[in-house]
Amino acid sequence: MSNCDVTPLKVHQYCHLNRLFACALDMTMAVGQPPYTCACFYTDNIFLENFHLHVRYTDEQQFRRDYGKVLHRQGCQTPGQLRQVLETIEKEVQRRKKLGEESRKRRTEISLCYKPRHPELYVLQESFLAGEFLAAVKYSKSPQANLEGMVQHLHSITDKRIYQLPVFLPGFCTKLIEELENFEKSELPKGRPNTMNNYGILLNELGFVDTFTAALCEKYVKPIASLLYPDWGGGCLDSHRAFVVKYSLQEDLDLSGHYDNAEITLNVCLGKVFADGNLYFSDMREVPVNERKYAEVKHIIGQGVLHRGQHIHGALPITSGERWNLIIWMRASQYRNKLCPMCNKEPLLIETLGDGDGFTSTREDKAETVNICSLI
Ligand SMILES: O=C(O)CCC(=O)C(=O)O
Numbered sequence: 367m368s369n370c371d372v373t374p375l376k377v378h379q380y381c382h383l384n385r386l387f388a389c390a391l392d393m394t395m396a397v398g399q400p401p402y403t404c405a406c407f408y409t410d411n412i413f414l415e416n417f418h419l420h421v422r423y424t425d426e427q428q429f430r431r432d433y434g435k436v437l438h439r440q441g442c443q444t445p446g447q448l449r450q451v452l453e454t455i456e457k458e459v460q461r462r463k464k465l466g467e468e469s470r471k472r473r474t475e476i477s478l479c480y481k482p483r484h485p486e487l488y489v490l491q492e493s494f495l496a497g498e499f500l501a502a503v504k505y506s507k508s509p510q511a512n513l514e515g516m517v518q519h520l521h522s523i524t525d526k527r528i529y530q531l532p533v534f535l536p537g538f539c540t541k542l543i544e545e546l547e548n549f550e551k552s553e554l555p556k557g558r559p560n561t562m563n564n565y566g567i568l569l570n571e572l573g574f575v576d577t578f579t580a581a582l583c584e585k586y587v588k589p590i591a592s593l594l595y596p597d598w599g600g601g602c603l604d605s606h607r608a609f610v611v612k613y614s615l616q617e618d619l620d621l622s623g624h625y626d627n628a629e630i631t632l633n634v635c636l637g638k639v640f641a642d643g644n645l646y647f648s649d650m651r652e653v654p655v656n657e658r659k660y661a662e663v664k665h666i667i668g669q670g671v672l673h674r675g676q677h678i679h680g681a682l683p684i685t686s687g688e689r690w691n692l693i694i695w696m697r698a699s700q701y702r703n704k705l706c707p708m709c710n711k712e713p714l715l716i717e718t719l720g721d722g723d724g725f726t727s728t729r730e731d732k733a734e735t736v737n738i739c740s741l742i
């Protein structure tokens with residue numbers, strides 16, 4: 367644990383609040399369901415950075431059969447090189463198994479010790495939000511709301527059901543980046559969003575979820591998503607994972623093509639000043655690679671892009687500056703309980719110590735559940 371140095375009254379009050387929220391979260395988990403992840407989290411979508419490849423690993427034989435040729439083509443040709451790849455996979459699986467516990471430890475330490483630069487940002491206020499966004503939300507909640515009318519409030523990116531709209535005011539974006547930089551400078555432990563993104567920040571660990579992103583999703587984004595994506599769980603989004611991704615010339619530059627562990631994703635550009643780094647979309651997962659149509663979206667500070675999690679997408683390299691984007695992966699348990707968006711099969715639910723991936727276990731859903739101990 368790092369040293370806590372939180373003497374000013376304001377910070378004490380903030381920490382007290384944050385601790386209360388931490389307790390509320392714990393209580394919800396204790397009285398409600400345990401969080402679940404799908405068993406595929408420990409076998410599928412393992413990213414091999416050197417080969418820009420996502421792989422599945424159940425055993426060495428399967429791995430050699432499925433990826434031997436493609437890895438060989440990409441330069442993995444000696445037994446030593448293959449051993450290195452297998453070690454990378456083993457390390458990643460071990461990391462995933464410890465993720466929940468480690469994250470909880472970090473969250474507790476941060477809630478006790480972190481001194482925010484802008485404590486007022488942690489509770490969502492309408493004054494942070496763009497007028498166009500508020501108007502779109504108001505429309506989405508009106509009795510006459512329909513898809514055609516909703517789309518009038520948004521910018522459609524081709525016909526791919528990708529929409530761009532102002533979400534935050536630029537002044538709020540600047541302050542949020544200042545807050546995140548302040549956290550980065552602290553010596554407190556930091557969890558990173560995923561293996562493709564090595565420099566972002568997990569907003570749940572920083573204490574933004576209950577008072578900020580949960581409210582943003584429930585009160586503002588969900589009514590819009592329910593009109594845009596009724597067939598992808600837009601109307602029954604019930605959990606989310608929020609993080610910030612960061613790109614700079616000395617750190618990550620780009621993001622490989624992937625799909626999200628989300629039914630619907632909101633991606634808002636926060637700043638700072640940068641060149642290039644456009645988001646790109648090819649097509650939904652089931653479309654064969656050579657038939658995929660390509661579209662690019664330019665980042666605009668304060669503006670958000672809404673898309674389906676299963677839409678294959680990535681980010682082109684930035685060529686100067688720093689890019690920070692807020693990403694919210696929104697989940698609909700009613701949908702994912704039937705089909706896990708990562709393995710595209712009925713989920714095999716495993717209790718986890720972390721926040722889980724938005725699955726729930728109900729008798730109606732009849733999802734099979736196992737205890738993690740039986741799989742490790
Ligand atoms: O770099 C970006 O803005 C895209 C991030 C993204 O797609 C993700 O984290 O899932």
Ligand SMILES: [Fe+2]
Pocket residue numbers: 624625626631679
């Ligand atoms: Fe993504």
